[in-house]
Amino acid sequence: MKMIKFMEGIIMELYLKENGLRTSLEYGELEISGDETYGFRPYQLMIASIAGCSGSVFRKILAKQRIEVEDIQITAEATRNPDEANRIEKITLHFIIKGHHLDPEKMYKNLAIARKNCSMVRSVENSIEIEETVKTIELSR
Template identity: 55%
Template sequence: MNYSMNENGFTGHLPFGDIQISGDEEYGFRPYQLLISSLAVCSGGVMRKVLDKMRMPAKDIQIEVTEVVRNDEEAGRVEKIHLHFTITGDIDEKKMARVMELTRKNCSMVQSVKDSIEIIESFEVRQT
């Protein structure tokens, strides 16, 4: 990975393609959006694998970021994120506490920030 400065921010040159990053969302993704996206999508991907291994494959997983708390006195530091998962499929809700535990434990992005950002996770199941 490498990043090069452009007129309004930086262009990240990644294996899949280029990504525009800027402090102004008119010109690219803001860094905090990428941080939150990494946490959400890593969690969703791990959750999908956990559900598959527990023989409860999800037909769909939607992730909504319902809250982001930033501390403006500390350069806009992200202090808290609430991720809400809506899982569609033939899911045993009694097993969801374990699914959530394994998801948190095995998501590398969540583990990377666990002592600096409070991450709250909630879920709802929609049976098919």
């Protein structure tokens, strides 16, 4: 494992290779490159981190409330600015939730709680606009 944890933070060891960077983590190796034929592009990892964190926290909130969810699908839509080094300006997370007795208004309230407790969203909140949409699909028994 190449991630070292300290009280103050985490240190990741990344190794420069011909076409990008490599790191080994508990789950496996991660290849990062500006060319997607050699690894994940940095912006893809940023978007996936924000969607993954938000979805994980949201799912935990729903589980604590005993809301019956069969499936959650998240589609992330990003807007980048080519005039500013292609920086990510906005990420819209579209949540499609399948389950039983789903209240769309309650889903939005739970997403607001998830936003406050997601470390990735909080890390970028003053530089990347994050927006969420919710679609609920009621499943019959």
